[in-house]
Amino acid sequence: MTWLKPYWQTVLAILLCLGAIALGAMSKPEAAAIADPTASFNYPYLATKQLMLGLVMLAALISMICMPPIAEAVVLFVGAHLAAWLLISGIAGFEGTALMPYFLLLMAAWLLGWRCVAVLSSVRPMANWARTGLRLIIPAIFGAWILIIWEAVTRGAGIPFILLPPPSAIGVRIANSLPTLGADVRQTIFKAVVFGYVVGSGAGFITAILADRVPFLRRGLLPIGNMVSALPIIGVAPIMVMWFGFDWQSKAAVVIIMTFFPMLVNTVAGLAASGHMERDLMRTYASGYWPTLIKLRLPAAAPFIFNALKINSTLALIGAIVAEFFGTPVVGMGFRISTEVGRMNIDMVWAEIAVAALAGSVFYGVVALIERAVTFWHPSVRGG
Amino acid sequence: MDSFRDKLIPVTSILVGVVVLWYIMAVVLNAPFQRDLDRRANETSTFGELIGKTLSQPKPTLPAPHQVAVNFFENTFLRPITSNRSLVYNAWVTLSSTLLGFAFGTGLGIVIAVGIVHVTTLDRSLMPWIIASQTIPILAVAPMIIVVLAAVGVTGLIPKAMISTYLSFFPVTVGMVKGLRSPEIMHLDLMHTYNASGTQTFWKLRVPASVPFLFTSMKVAVAASLVGAIVGELPTGAVAGIGAKLLAGAYYSQSIDIWSALVAGSVVAALLVMVVGIAGRLVDRAMGGRPA
Numbered sequence: 001m002t003w004l005k006p007y008w009q010t011v012l013a014i015l016l017c018l019g020a021i022a023l024g025a026m027s028k029p030e031a032a033a034i035a036d037p038t039a040s041f042n043y044p045y046l047a048t049k050q051l052m053l054g055l056v057m058l059a060a061l062i063s064m065i066c067m068p069p070i071a072e073a074v075v076l077f078v079g080a081h082l083a084a085w086l087l088i089s090g091i092a093g094f095e096g097t098a099l100m101p102y103f104l105l106l107m108a109a110w111l112l113g114w115r116c117v118a119v120l121s122s123v124r125p126m127a128n129w130a131r132t133g134l135r136l137i138i139p140a141i142f143g144a145w146i147l148i149i150w151e152a153v154t155r156g157a158g159i160p161f162i163l164l165p166p167p168s169a170i171g172v173r174i175a176n177s178l179p180t181l182g183a184d185v186r187q188t189i190f191k192a193v194v195f196g197y198v199v200g201s202g203a204g205f206i207t208a209i210l211a212d213r214v215p216f217l218r219r220g221l222l223p224i225g226n227m228v229s230a231l232p233i234i235g236v237a238p239i240m241v242m243w244f245g246f247d248w249q250s251k252a253a254v255v256i257i258m259t260f261f262p263m264l265v266n267t268v269a270g271l272a273a274s275g276h277m278e279r280d281l282m283r284t285y286a287s288g289y290w291p292t293l294i295k296l297r298l299p300a301a302a303p304f305i306f307n308a309l310k311i312n313s314t315l316a317l318i319g320a321i322v323a324e325f326f327g328t329p330v331v332g333m334g335f336r337i338s339t340e341v342g343r344m345n346i347d348m349v350w351a352e353i354a355v356a357a358l359a360g361s362v363f364y365g366v367v368a369l370i371e372r373a374v375t376f377w378h379p380s381v382r383g384g
Numbered sequence: 385m386d387s388f389r390d391k392l393i394p395v396t397s398i399l400v401g402v403v404v405l406w407y408i409m410a411v412v413l414n415a416p417f418q419r420d421l422d423r424r425a426n427e428t429s430t431f432g433e434l435i436g437k438t439l440s441q442p443k444p445t446l447p448a449p450h451q452v453a454v455n456f457f458e459n460t461f462l463r464p465i466t467s468n469r470s471l472v473y474n475a476w477v478t479l480s481s482t483l484l485g486f487a488f489g490t491g492l493g494i495v496i497a498v499g500i501v502h503v504t505t506l507d508r509s510l511m512p513w514i515i516a517s518q519t520i521p522i523l524a525v526a527p528m529i530i531v532v533l534a535a536v537g538v539t540g541l542i543p544k545a546m547i548s549t550y551l552s553f554f555p556v557t558v559g560m561v562k563g564l565r566s567p568e569i570m571h572l573d574l575m576h577t578y579n580a581s582g583t584q585t586f587w588k589l590r591v592p593a594s595v596p597f598l599f600t601s602m603k604v605a606v607a608a609s610l611v612g613a614i615v616g617e618l619p620t621g622a623v624a625g626i627g628a629k630l631l632a633g634a635y636y637s638q639s640i641d642i643w644s645a646l647v648a649g650s651v652v653a654a655l656l657v658m659v660v661g662i663a664g665r666l667v668d669r670a671m672g673g674r675p676a
Contacts, residue, residue: 114505121508135512142509162535220394230607230657231650232614234523235626238634238642243413243445310519317521325527325618326634337524341531349528357520364519 009115010060016108017057020101028097043094048086055083056108063115073119080112084148088155096158106152113145165347173347174354180336181355188333189359191248192320196255201312203256204263205305211264212271225265233258237323246327254323259312270304271297303378306371313363317356406449413446414438447640456644468624471648477625479652481541482613485548486606492549493556493605500557501564514557522550526615544616548609555608559601563594592671599664606656614649626652
């Protein structure tokens with residue numbers, strides 16, 4: 001048995017497939033067709049049932065043979081995803097009729113996917129590009145399987161659309177309502193978030209410099225700033241809506257207040273980060289406050305400042321969206337979420353959330369990229 | 385205690401400055417409406433009278449600090465706790481779902497962190513998603529969770545607690561992963577020379593090492609779960625809770641109510657963070673930690 005190495009995932013996958021075969025019908029129409037062979041029923045997986053079961057079992061068996069991990073991963077990847085694709089595309093038109101073998105097969109395919117990820121995680125390639133590739137592929141497979149299971153379960157078990165729409169329906173909704181989504185993004189992100197983010201972070205930064213000049217102010221502001229970061233500042237949203245009206249200005253005001261304190265606290269901490277030796281060196285050069293600040297202390301504070309900018313990128317989006325729950329013109333991401341929830345258009349809500357998630361990640365990613373460019377000297381960036 | 389006295393004077397003077405600024409802003413912001421009222425009533429008030437009136441409007445643009453304080457005091461101490469206008473009652477409603485969600489979130493976060501530290505597959509596949517999920521505005525999901533769960537008949541505490549759970553488990557997971565990995569190679573090697581099993585290394589080295597990280601991240605998590613509970617109360621149509629008070633205040637322009645609800649929320653948040661901080665210090669001392 002030296003050429004065979006069974007793993008519990010692949011063995012269990014084969015057992016699940018055998019169980020699926022033993023239980024017979026994959027869906028209710030098929031069960032009806034088996035019960036009454038004379039009548040002609042149309043049922044899912046007319047031709048592909050054996051193919052799927054065979055595919056999963058074959059992939060599981062092949063992967064157990066000793067071979068290079070890359071080949072094993074490829075076999076598992078192809079087997080798991082082809083079977084999952086056949087499974088999901090086959091159920092079209094027969095939503096909600098799936099029986100036990102359907103879910104057993106799904107689970108078997110998922111186990112193969114898991115084994116595939118496990119194989120890939122144990123690979124330690126030498127080349128740099130391969131490591132980066134693996135770092136992206138492994139989470140991508142994991143994310144894909146969340147979507148596959150979501151899609152297969154919602155459609156196979158016929159979960160009500162209002163409760164949880166399948167991802168494909170959300171994708172269709174995004175594609176069909178691009179103009180609406182675009183208008184919402186423009187209102188919420190390009191008007192409220194960007195303005196509030198820039199002004200709030202800028203004000204926090206300037207106040208931090210001021211606090212740095214005046215130690216009295218620093219000793220007073222820092223404890224207050226630390227405490228405020230724990231408070232539910234989002235609660236000022238209704239007040240801002242009362243003051244600045246329904247349009248984007250009130251949302252920008254909420255974003256300014258939310259982003260101010262993280263920036264203040266982090267910048268003050270960062271300005272204290274430069275070492276005594278370096279500061280003494282600057283003293284021996286007879287450098288004044290401002291040259292020391294610009295040439296030594298601000299660069300040393302950059303990692304802290306960027307940390308605040310990253311925290312703020314999320315806070316700004318949350319602030320703007322939640323503030324819109326308190327009243328807006330008829331456009332905006334928060335407005336769309338709260339009204340479409342009321343109308344039970346859950347797929348539109350998910351579409352909006354997907355767009356918000358994408359916007360948030362892009363926002364964060366841009367800040368992180370700028371950080372890498374600015375703090376190229378920092379060990380965490382240099383170390384790769 | 386020296387540092388405490390160092391801070392006391394600056395903090396107090398800045399707080400006094402904030403209150404003074406607040407009064408000035410209240411006069412400035414409320415004055416236009418007050419002048420409008422006076423003109424309609426055909427009154428002409430002196431400057432002193434105008435200031436007095438701007439600070440005692442029933443629905444001011446910016447309520448003066450003493451108005452908020454009086455409202456907060458009335459609704460906290462003078463009303464029976466069972467009354468649904470009592471801030472204590474509303475704060476309790478919010479607090480109960482916060483605590484439930486926080487407990488679930490912390491438990492879930494710890495379990496996931498232990499999984500990530502011990503299973504390489506989870507580390508490589510799940511961890512990037514947990515970090516990425518920090519960058520998305522999760523709070524936007526809140527109304528949907530509430531309404532969808534209400535549609536299937538789940539109402540009350542659970543949906544709000546779910547939002548709190550969701551918000552609080554990320555910081556705990558990230559902090560715990562860092563904490564469980566914090567033992568140095570030297571310490572791990574020492575355990576190795578003792579021939580310690582994986583379980584023993586976990587309980588005797590990794591868990592004690594992770595405790596400070598756990599409490600730091602729990603402070604963040606408890607604040608996040610309060611925010612989650614407050615936002616979770618918004619779409620329920622203002623039944624009870626601090627979020628409901630905010631929403632009702634926004635609907636009826638009861639600005640003083642909004643401010644005192646905000647104060648109540650801040651008090652609850654400060655208390656929660658303080659309790660977690662004290663618990664952390666007690667645990668630290670019980671485990672033999674020395675003050676740094």
